[in-house]
Amino acid sequence: MNTGENEQGLRKVIDLTRMISIVLVLLHCYFYCYAAFKQWHCTAPIGDRILGNLAHTGLFTSFYKSKWIAAAFLLLSLVGVKGRKSEKMSYKKAFAYFILGWIIYFTSALCFSIFSSATTQSITYITCTVIGYILILTGGGLLTRIIKVKLSTDVFNKLNETFPQEERLLENEYSINLPAKYNLKGKERKSWINFINPMRGLLVLGSPGSGKSYFIIQHIIRQHIEKGFSLFIYDFKYDDLTRIAYNHLLKHKNGYTIEPRFYIINFDDLNRCHRCNPLHPEDMKDITDAVESARTILLGLNRSWIRKQGEFFIESPINFVTAVIWYLRKYKAGEYCTLPHVIELMQIDHEKLFTILRTEPEIEAYINPFISAYLSNSMEQLEGQIDAAKIGMARLASPILYYVMTGNDFTLDINNPAAPKIVCLANNPQKQEVYGAVLSLYISRMTKLVNQRDKLKSSLIFDEFPTIFFKGIDNLIATARSNKVATTIAVQDYSQLKNEYSREQAEVVMNIMGNVISGQVSGDTAKFLSEKFGRILQDKESISINASDTSVSRSKQLEQAVPPSVISGLSSGEFVGIVADNPDTVIDLKAFHCKVVNDHKALEKEGANFQPIPAFKHVDNAVVQRNYQQIKQDVQDILESEMEAILNDPAKVNLVVVKN
Incomplete structure (x- = not known):
């Protein structure tokens, strides 16, 4: 003393x-x-x-x-x-x-x-x-x-923010394992990022150029193909991911019990595109499927409606499209139940359209408000209800879209044990407003078919997820785990997701994911991730100098393991994140901050040897135009035959809508 x-x-x-x-x-x-x-x-x-x-x-x-x-x-x-x-x-x-x-x-x-x-x-x-x-x-x-105690020269506190990470390779039949290296108190050590349970959802974050596709997503595709997964890939910048999936399947197709078929939906190149009807009648079990499809396509076309769901002038167009879809589903056992037929049928006169829709009892509750508005001359209200749907759907009235969506080259049950598939949906950044809505419908229908019992293990990969509308992502992740469905979502930033999906839906997506890996992000996203990673004990020291003495104070304090500023300054290929574990494989060190190790020369060499995606068929413009005209003719035939049947049947004459 x-x-x-x-x-x-x-x-x-x-x-x-x-x-x-x-x-x-x-x-x-x-x-x-x-x-x-x-x-x-x-x-x-x-x-x-x-x-x-x-x-x-x-x-x-x-x-x-x-x-x-x-x-x-x-x-x-x-x-x-x-x-x-x-x-x-x-x-x-x-x-x-x-x-x-x-x-x-x-x-x-x-x-x-x-x-x-x-x-x-x-x-x-x-x-x-x-x-x-x-x-x-x-x-x-x-x-x-002389002051003998020197304070740390680590200006940005990098060494103090390092922490032990998982160095074991933990594999199972579903896992995604990425080799990495990290820094621990100034020493570089090898580690592994082990996503041993991707069925709990995997969220991939990162600004453009941070390496989401090159360091993460392509490895998910490769490893899941090697492990026999059926695959669904939303390829926003076609054909970056599709080419990898196609060539890797060629190398590892023998690893499947039943060799999967490879399918592509690509509206820009019909020679390398398969046809698929997202409203296939066999998959439309009840009218709720029609409601879901109508909501998906309209909200995909009108993204501003997402925040206004529940309002009168939003729900009315959805009900109207639902009625048209379900009518075609019931008409002749769904022979004409396709989105192009729905679009064309919506364009006919109100009196004739309402008349034939009234013949289907199941949609009576959906169309009665429109008929009442028409008969009471509330034309402004009616036009506001129906034209909102017509105008949006009219943007899809393209011969190319009609051609792709009226064929049946394959069905969307990708994890069917008898016919496994690898399906790639190709988008075009320059046409994403139109293509995105149609692809959203494919995705919505596909996820409902995939999320069923007694199916094969499957992997769903959504690159640039905010460019499509998919309302049921939370339900998919919450319920699909037991059905062996691994969902991977790639997002640039929380603000982007919030802008496209609304704050509430964006928060659900960000919080429901069990596995998270992020490259460089900033703002609210960096703050969210920093809080998710928790805190670690860090050494703190300070020095006090006075006229007679010098005192040094050392302590340990709980500080953020990965501060937002660090996340905002990550280099390309450098990632932070947290993994989810299983009861039988407990991972104590779940958080990581490391650099994913890619064999750049091997990947470059492999990419140079990739085979181009072959043309599946030859489609000329004449075929596309004939299909386009046939759809229009189909709708006219439906209208004429139904009107004739109604007028010739005394029991149905009362269904004719005539304005006084």
Whole structure:
């Protein structure tokens, strides 16, 4: 315990020790320069007697003995000195004084050899000895002023924010394993990112160029094909992911019990496109399927409606399209139940359309409000309800879209044990407003078919997820885990997801995912992730300097393992995240901050040897136009045959809608 009395006692000991050192130096100079002092008449009998008595003690038996003893007492006095600390003081300056002092102090004896006059010898010797003594004292004092404790030079606190990560390779029949390396207290170590349960959902975040596809998604495709998954890939920038899936399937198709078929939906290249009807009648079990399909297609076409769901002028168009879809589903067992037929049927006159729709009892509740508005001449209200659907759906009235969506080359049950499939949906960033809505319908129908019992394990990969509308993602992840469905969603940023899906839906997507991996992101996304990763104990130290003392404080505090600023500054290929585990494979170190290791040369070489996706068929414009005209003719035939049947049947004449 430091007290004033202790410090005062120490000071007295230091002063006494230093005084002894000074007296010894003076006696040394007096003894060995006695001739000069005698010439200067600075001697006295009593002093000679004292000096003689000291000589008998052996103090002056050798020239350097008294000097060494004086120097030793000087060093003892310096040990207890506490000089005023200064950050500007350096060892270089202090040792320069100290060493120079020692050299002058002990080499001053050369003065006796250089000069012949006793007076000159004594003056120069005493002067050099005193100068050397003072320099030693000064250097020692400077050493006591140096701050011996150096604070960390890690400006950005990178080393303090490192933490142990999983270094084991944990594999199972579903896992995704990415080799990585991380930093632990300045040492680079190898690690593994083990997504051992991708069925709990995998969220991939990262701004453009952060490496989502190159470092993460392509490995998911490769590993799941190698492990026998059926696959669904939404390829926003076709054919980046499709080419990888196609070529990897060629190499590993023997790993499947039943070889999967490879299908592509690509509206820009019909020669490399398969036809598929998303409203296939066999998959439309009840009218709720029609409601879901109508909602998906209209909200995909009108993204601003997503935030207004439940409002009258949003729900009315959805009900109208639902009625048309379900009517075609029931008409002749669904022979004309396709989206192109729905679009064309919506365009006919109100009276004829309402009349034939009334023949289907199951949609009576859906169409009665429109008929009432028409009969009561509430045309503004009616046009607002119906035209909102017509205008949006009219953007899909393309011969190419009609051709693709009216064929049946394959069905969307990709994990059918008897016919496994790998399906790729190709989008075009320049046409995403139109294509995105149609692809959203394919995805909505596909997920409902995939999420069923007793099916094969399947992997659903959505690149640039906000470019499509899929309302049921939360339900898919929550319920599909038991059906062996692994869902991967790639998003650039939380704000992008919020802008396209609304805040509520975006929060659901961000929070429901069990596995998260993120490249460089910023803003709210970085804050969300930082909180998700938790806190770790970090060393903290501080130094306080005052006139009499220097104090150093060290402590451990819980701080964010990965601060938002670190996430905002991640390099390409560097990722942070957290993994989910299983009851039988517990992972204690779930969080990671590492760089994914890619064999760039091997991937580049493999990519150079990729086979191009072949043309599945030859489709000319004449075929597309014939299909387009056939759909229009089909709708006219439906209208004419139904109107004739109604007018010729007395029991149905009352169904004819006629405005008074």
